[in-house]
Amino acid sequence: MKKITVYGSGCRTCANTKDLIRQTAEELGVEVDIEEITDTAEIMSAGIMSTPGIALDGEIVHAGSQPTREMIAGWLGK
Numbered sequence: 001m002k003k004i005t006v007y008g009s010g011c012r013t014c015a016n017t018k019d020l021i022r023q024t025a026e027e028l029g030v031e032v033d034i035e036e037i038t039d040t041a042e043i044m045s046a047g048i049m050s051t052p053g054i055a056l057d058g059e060i061v062h063a064g065s066q067p068t069r070e071m072i073a074g075w076l077g078k
Contacts, residue, residue: 001031002076007043007053014052017066024072
């Protein structure tokens with residue numbers, strides 16, 4: 001199971017990012033545990049300067065925009 005953390009304020013783009021990750025994982029048959037961090041101090045301490053930010057298994061893989069399905073599939077190893 002992949003652990004994915006979405007860092008953001010809870011805005012529409014962050015919510016859409018979380019939904020897109022969940023949908024893509026389901027389509028690929030990959031189990032994911034998605035956590036959302038909305039606390040500004042935690043976001044900053046993770047090194048995210050622009051949201052949404054995404055970490056996969058603790059490693060930041062993206063920040064500043066909604067990722068594409070292709071990007072997500074690459075992170076999930078498909």
